[in-house]
Amino acid sequence: MTRYAAAVTPPSYHHGDLRRTILAAAVGAIAETGPAGWSLRELARRAGVSHAAPAHHFGDKTGLLTAVAAEGYTLFAEALEGAGTDLHDVGLAYVRFAVDHRGYFEVMFRPDLHRADDPELTAARDRADGVLMRGVRDVRDFAPGGPGDERTAAIAAWSIVHGFADLWLSGALPADLGGDPVAAARPVIGLLFTR
Amino acid sequence: MTRYAAAVTPPSYHHGDLRRTILAAAVGAIAETGPAGWSLRELARRAGVSHAAPAHHFGDKTGLLTAVAAEGYTLFAEALEGAGTDLHDVGLAYVRFAVDHRGYFEVMFRPDLHRADDPELTAARDRADGVLMRGVRDVRDFAPGGPGDERTAAIAAWSIVHGFADLWLSGALPADLGGDPVAAARPVIGLLFTR
DNA sequence: GGGCAATCTTGCCAATGACAAGATTGTGCT
């Protein structure tokens, strides 16, 4: 006969969409205060359920973060695929995703936070990796010396966009770059391509 | 009349070098299990002191991480300065530092873990930033269009080495790159310079 | 409509970070 605190929907024993609610709350919390700035119990309170409810869907905290990373890689692959075939555009989409979906991005590249061998996660990650590598292969300018240079070029492109995104998110870049990270990244990434 | 567990030195009420001991233990723990894979009490136990002893030197956990970041930026500036004036070498020193001093590096670029406005920290960070920017200015190839392009080039160089280091540390890069990250980074970074 | 699995709850425990108050020791001043 206990009542629930949040109650957008009428109170019932079964939440209905707890897994998604907790997942979304986690992503939001990570984006705001980092991967360590919240607690499982806090998310449960915010969702209007008991402190042990999330455990049924995710096991433990690492399980929740694994689910965040897996969904993150799926959205990531979709975002990169949607950017077209031009590597420059894919790179900008990379930066855009990191900034717009910070809550996912901050977990995806941190194997100490999630279970990196999770099947669902590895599948989504392999898909995203495939988009990245395919994008590079489509640019011939990058392979002057054979297949070995092709991978070097892929890693260079990956590094520069990943580095820019990470530096932007950490606030390390100069403030006068403006408020639009994608616009700021454009000439930076361009430096890798123009010769 | 209590005795101490660790006791490399004969037990005494005053540890003698607790601040340094805890700091070093924290850096080691972060390198091994990440910024969240340990506890203040665990470090205190390992140092052979009571659970509240570290608080006197660092205040709270954030204070300890702030000290780690500050010392990290100091070592970082020294490492970059020691690499000479060639931007390529500075970039490799950047990667080398990230890998060799992972415990520092993982905290330095994570403002949600430390107090980014700490005076000692900002001073050390400004010094490291100065080395980076100075290194870029010394390379004229990067400024074909005026002072604006110079900063773009600096950010590009910074992004590619930072991105490579972060991807390497996260284990995201292909395994067949070999075990030496600096050697693997050399041709990647080189792609930014050769035209 | 009855069994059954999924979902969620309450209750509990050890560990943690933070704080308060007290004990011990080194240091400087007279």
Add this chain to the structure above:
DNA sequence: AGCACAATCTTGTCATTGGCAAGATTGCCC
């Protein structure tokens, strides 16, 4: 030498947390 005082470290305590166990409630399928 002796004494006040500050620095350092300890014990004790508390709220919060993650995780586990056991039980309650509900939806679903035969």
